[in-house]
Amino acid sequence: MALCGAALRLNLCVDSRYFYKFSSRVGVRRLSENTSSRPGSGSGAETAGDHVLYTQEHFALRESLRKIIDQEINPHVDQWEAEGKFPAHKIFKILGSAGFLGVNKPVEYGGMGLDFSYSVAVAEELGNIHCGGIPMAIGVQTDMTTPALARFGSAELKKEFLLPSITGDIVACLGVSEVGAGSDVSSIKTNAVRKGDEYVINGGKMWTTNGTQADWMCLLANTSDGPPHKNKSLICLPMNLPGVHIARKIEKLGMWSSDTAEVFFDDVRVPCKNIIGEEGMGFTYQMLQFQEERLWAVANILTMMDNVIQDTIKYTKQRKIFKQPVLHNQVVHFRLAELQTEVELLRSLLHCATALYIKGNDVTKLASMAKLKGGRLARELGDSCLQFWGGMGFTSEVMVSRFYRDSRLMSIGGGADEVMLGIICKYMDTLPRK
Amino acid sequence: MNLTTQSAASQPIKVESVGFGWPLIGCAGRWLPSGASTGFTLKCFRRVPRVKVNVSSTMSGRVLVGVKRVIDYAVKIRVKPDNSGVVTDGVKHSMNPFCEIAVEEAVKLKEKKFIKEVVAVSCGPQQSQETIRTALAMGADRGIHVEVTGKEYENIGPLQISKIMAALAKKEDAQLVILGKQAIDDDCNQTGQMTAALLDWPQGTFASELTLEGDKIKVVREIDGGLETIKINMPAVVTADLRLNTPRYATLPNIMKAKKKKIANMKPADLGVDLTSRRRGRYRGRRSARREEGTVY
Numbered sequence: 001m002a003l004c005g006a007a008l009r010l011n012l013c014v015d016s017r018y019f020y021k022f023s024s025r026v027g028v029r030r031l032s033e034n035t036s037s038r039p040g041s042g043s044g045a046e047t048a049g050d051h052v053l054y055t056q057e058h059f060a061l062r063e064s065l066r067k068i069i070d071q072e073i074n075p076h077v078d079q080w081e082a083e084g085k086f087p088a089h090k091i092f093k094i095l096g097s098a099g100f101l102g103v104n105k106p107v108e109y110g111g112m113g114l115d116f117s118y119s120v121a122v123a124e125e126l127g128n129i130h131c132g133g134i135p136m137a138i139g140v141q142t143d144m145t146t147p148a149l150a151r152f153g154s155a156e157l158k159k160e161f162l163l164p165s166i167t168g169d170i171v172a173c174l175g176v177s178e179v180g181a182g183s184d185v186s187s188i189k190t191n192a193v194r195k196g197d198e199y200v201i202n203g204g205k206m207w208t209t210n211g212t213q214a215d216w217m218c219l220l221a222n223t224s225d226g227p228p229h230k231n232k233s234l235i236c237l238p239m240n241l242p243g244v245h246i247a248r249k250i251e252k253l254g255m256w257s258s259d260t261a262e263v264f265f266d267d268v269r270v271p272c273k274n275i276i277g278e279e280g281m282g283f284t285y286q287m288l289q290f291q292e293e294r295l296w297a298v299a300n301i302l303t304m305m306d307n308v309i310q311d312t313i314k315y316t317k318q319r320k321i322f323k324q325p326v327l328h329n330q331v332v333h334f335r336l337a338e339l340q341t342e343v344e345l346l347r348s349l350l351h352c353a354t355a356l357y358i359k360g361n362d363v364t365k366l367a368s369m370a371k372l373k374g375g376r377l378a379r380e381l382g383d384s385c386l387q388f389w390g391g392m393g394f395t396s397e398v399m400v401s402r403f404y405r406d407s408r409l410m411s412i413g414g415g416a417d418e419v420m421l422g423i424i425c426k427y428m429d430t431l432p433r434k
Numbered sequence: 435m436n437l438t439t440q441s442a443a444s445q446p447i448k449v450e451s452v453g454f455g456w457p458l459i460g461c462a463g464r465w466l467p468s469g470a471s472t473g474f475t476l477k478c479f480r481r482v483p484r485v486k487v488n489v490s491s492t493m494s495g496r497v498l499v500g501v502k503r504v505i506d507y508a509v510k511i512r513v514k515p516d517n518s519g520v521v522t523d524g525v526k527h528s529m530n531p532f533c534e535i536a537v538e539e540a541v542k543l544k545e546k547k548f549i550k551e552v553v554a555v556s557c558g559p560q561q562s563q564e565t566i567r568t569a570l571a572m573g574a575d576r577g578i579h580v581e582v583t584g585k586e587y588e589n590i591g592p593l594q595i596s597k598i599m600a601a602l603a604k605k606e607d608a609q610l611v612i613l614g615k616q617a618i619d620d621d622c623n624q625t626g627q628m629t630a631a632l633l634d635w636p637q638g639t640f641a642s643e644l645t646l647e648g649d650k651i652k653v654v655r656e657i658d659g660g661l662e663t664i665k666i667n668m669p670a671v672v673t674a675d676l677r678l679n680t681p682r683y684a685t686l687p688n689i690m691k692a693k694k695k696k697i698a699n700m701k702p703a704d705l706g707v708d709l710t711s712r713r714r715g716r717y718r719g720r721r722s723a724r725r726e727e728g729t730v731y
Contacts, residue, residue, distance in 0.1 A: 056564065057689060060571060063528065064684040099686030112686055 053117050053351045061118065062125040065100055069128055077130045080257040081402070084249070086134055088171045088213040092141060096168020101142050105150050109158055110166040115358040116292060119143060120350070123296045127303025130399060132406030133258030135300050140209045141165060143296045145172035145218040148234055148285040152277030161216055161236045173214035175205040175237070175263065176286065182207070183419050185220070186228035186283065190265065192221040192235060194272065199223070199235065201243075201268040207413070211261025212249050214239050220282050223275075232282035236274045243268035254405030290415065291363055294371040297414050298350050301374050301407060305343050305381050308403050309336055312385040315392070332388055339381050346373050365427040372420040375411030382407050495550030497540045498608040499574065500599055501533040503558055503565040504619040519588070529565045532614025534572070534681040536674040539644055540612050541573035541682075548646045551575045553606060557590070557598055559583045563697055570692035571684035577697035578602065582709070589711040591620075594702070596628035601705035603633055608669065610651070615640055615673040626673035636666035639673040 051058075072094050080086040095101050103118045105111025112118070119142070126135040149162050164170040181188045190203025201221060208217070216238050223233040237244070243266040250260045277285060313336060316326035327333055353366035382404040386393040393400045411417045425431045505511065506526040514521055529537075540552040554569035556562040557580040566577035580598055582590055603611050611633075616623035630637035638644070638653030642661070645652040646668075655662045656675050684692075702709050 056567065057693060060564075060567060060684065060689045060692075061686055063568070064571070064686070064689060068683050097685070098683045103686065112690065114690075 053355055054121060058118060058121040061100075062121055064098065065122060065125045066128060068094060068098060068100075069126070073134060074128075074130050077134070077257065081131055081133070082256075084251075084256055085212070085259045086137070086257045088137060088210055089168075091134070092138070092168035092171060094168070095138065096166060101138075101168055102166030103142070105146065105162065105166055106158075109150070109163045111150070116295075117354050117358055119292070120295060120299045120354050123299035124303050127300045128307065131255075131257050131402055132304070132409070133255040136255060136409075137210050137258045139293075139296050139300065140174055141172050143292050144174045144289070147289040147292060149218065149236065149276055151288075152281075152285055153236075154273065157236055157274065157276065165216075170215035171210050171213050173208050173210040173217050173239075173261075175208060175217045175219040177207045178204060179206045179262075183416050185286070186232075188220065188222065188232070190219070190221045192219075192223050192233065192270075194223070195269075197272055198269045199272060199275075201235070201237070201265045201270060204247075204262065204264040206262050207250075208261045208263050209258055211263055212246055212259045217263070218276075220286060223279050223282075226280065229283050230280050233279045234276040234282040234285055235270060236276060237268070237270055241268050241270065253408065254402070255409060291357065291367045293414060294367045295350060295353055295357070295363075297410065298346065298367075298370045298374040301378050301410055302343060302347055302350065304403060304407065305339075305378060308381060308385050308400055309340055309343070311399055312336065312388055315398075316388055319390070319392075326388060326390075335384055335388075339377075339384060342373075342377050343381075346370065346377060349373070365424060368415070368420045368423040371410075371415060372417055372424070375407075375417055378403075378407035378410050494607040494609055496606055496608045497543065497549050497552050497610045497612060498599070498603055498606060499533070499536050499540045499552060499554050499569065500595070500611070500613040500625070501537060501554050501556050501565050501569050502530040502614070502617050503527050503556060503562045504530045504617055507531060507618055527561065527565075529568050530614050530617045530619075531681075532616060532618075532674055532676070533565075533569075534614075535676070535678050536612040536614050537569045537572050537574060538679045538681040539641075539672075539674055540610075542679065543610075543644075543646065544573065544575075549610065553578060553608070555580065555599065555602055557582050557595055557702075559587055566697050567692050568684060570695045570697075571689045572682060573688065574695075576695055578606075579697050579699050580705070581699060581701050586709050589713065590709060591711065591713060592622045592624035592628055593712060594707065594709045595625050596632055597707045598702055598705060599625070599629045600632040601707055603629070603635075603669070605705065610668060611635075611671045613671070613673050615675050626671055630671035633669075633671070635670050637671045637673075638664060638666055640675045641672050642675050642677045644672060644678065 099112060100122055102111030103114050103122055104116055107113040126138060129135050146162060146165055149158060165172050176185060178188050192199035192201045216236055219235045219237045220232055221235060222231050224231045245264040247262045247264050250262060252260060316332055319326045349370045353363045353370060357363045385400050386404050389400050392398055506528045509526050512521045543549045544552050552574040554566050554574040554577045556566050563579050566579055570577055599611060611629060613626045626639055627637060638651060640656045641653045642656045643654035649668050650665050651668055651670055652665050653672060
């Protein structure tokens with residue numbers, strides 16, 4: 001387009017309009033091959049009528065979200081990755097004002113009241129962010145800390161915590177995992193002892209995404225002495241209460257732009273009305289939202305995988321070894337074809353599970369399968385593509401190395417691969433009986 | 435004794451902010467707002483809404499905005515193997531960026547209550563409706579889709595579009611037509627100017643600032659030497675330049691609301707427009723030029 005080139009040359013106004021932002025970094029520019037792909041895989045695909053799950057509104061939603069990502073988020077990702085933190089309040093406010101943080105939340109509290117397929121569309125589009133940390137942080141806000149509150153919380157509690165979370169005015173974090181309990185949620189040690197009209201909380205939480213910036217935490221704690229699946233409750237905990245210590249920001253292998261904190265609770269007092277739903281039901285509430293959480297994670301990583309494949313094609317097409325492009329070696333284009341096939345299979349599983357879920361079915365088995373495959377495929381794909389990128393892939397200047405690091409978390413967090421396998425075996429009835 | 439109510443039937447709504455609208459019974463003629471003299475009048479205690487309209491009521495308060503569906507700016511263009519054009523099948527399309535700026539300006543005018551209705555117009559195949567929906571999601575009130583398909587669509591150019599826009603501007607009784615200054619696929623920069631000429635309306639092109647003052651428009655234009663300020667009468671045609679505004683994001687609530695807004699369908703023949711192209715010659719593309727982005731010429 002002559003105009004945009006001219007605009008770049010003239011470099012007049014420093015307006016940050018999105019169509020000025022031609023980053024010349026490899027891997028940012030979209031190819032027409034990328035956008036000419038099958039419906040639903042790229043954002044704003046033409047044949048909206050042909051999609052199994054998405055309607056025109058889904059595509060319009062994705063286009064609008066894409067503009068926000070291109071203009072407000074992607075230009076700053078490199079800087080935030082280097083700093084180890086992204087400005088959660090600022091970004092969540094932008095997304096909240098545009099209505100993207102409460103897609104499937106009740107209308108009375110500022111949400112859109114749409115079904116889960118719209119959340120999946122948002123998740124797929126967020127995969128276009130040039131890192132894994134920020135989508136993860138957004139996912140925590142929209143689909144990990146707030147679902148139980150939206151479904152079971154009291155009106156007063158929803159007004160205090162849910163409404164501002166949806167508008168993006170406050171940042172939420174999830175307090176479930178601990179130093180001694182990750183996959184084994186039932187063995188958490190943080191307890192909330194009732195003293196009069198308050199709960200006194202002691203203990204600590206680990207792997208708290210958004211922990212250093214959060215205004216409130218959705219905390220899972222033991223509130224009684226009963227059996228381990230029936231003695232836990234979810235509590236809305238403001239993070240500015242005395243006794244809440246953010247011990248450290250954890251340095252991680254990937255997801256650098258997302259701040260992850262270790263938090264301690266030292267006699268923290270919280271009013272009893274801050275409990276979500278019924279006491280003792282916390283574990284159940286948390287389990288209920290896992291299906292959504294896992295499908296969300298899969299939707300997110302699918303777009304990232306698509307993008308990595310396209311970037312790899314683009315790079316290997318112009319990179320020459322032994323007088324021909326790397327892409328011309330059969331092992332390269334055949335392997336990419338294999339990977340793309342697997343991505344499509346995973347996409348079909350995701351859309352199938354989502355379609356069944358919004359009709360009211362229990363899709364635990366399918367969601368667990370999708371999460372399992374997502375984590376493993378991301379590792380394979382990251383590894384193969386990194387190999388094809390060669391030396392450049394090993395540098396911090398390209399997207400593939402960041403993807404390699406960020407995506408490794410998928411097999412660990414949100415339900416480790418082994419836990420997923422256990423769930424699938426339970427449904428297949430192959431677990432040894434006690 | 436005449437009983438006159440304070441209805442507007444006999445008087446034009448000349449717009450000044452009327453006071454309370456609670457008229458007092460008083461002497462004849464003295465308390466009437468526009469000074470029409472009558473004999474004895476007993477005014478009704480009927481509350482008149484406080485009216486403050488910036489637009490003369492002889493104007494319709496309607497703005498027409500043209501939006502064009504073009505290949506997305508970020509897509510790498512490929513020439514077709516037979517050199518007859520560029521590949522458009524399956525390629526991502528979106529609204530022309532300058533058209534977005536035009537829509538944003540129209541919606542801003544509506545929010546400031548200078549105008550009453552924003553109508554988004556697009557000429558093209560079925561998919562142009564998506565572009566109109568984007569305009570609706572940004573705040574336009576309704577859409578008009580002029581259906582042009584197939585060979586006609588391949589050959590259509592600024593002249594035909596201007597004829598359509600001119601016909602629509604008359605049909606819809608628009609007081610203002612806002613277009614993008616040019617489209618990013620053909621870079622013609624002709625439609626706005628041609629539309630104004632066909633309507634014999636004043637034009638304010640390359641607008642970087644737009645202010646409505648009564649029934650005139652003050653336009654600050656970006657020209658080669660700098661900025662030029664002109665004042666033109668309405669109805670007029672304005673074309674939007676880059677720095678006119680920053681288009682808003684279509685928020686999710688507005689995207690869902692846009693579903694309910696109406697898009698009218700019509701054909702160019704319904705407007706009495708003849709689409710024969712005056713263009714001759716075919717596109718003869720060779721291998722695409724080997725230019726890298728960032729190259730300075």
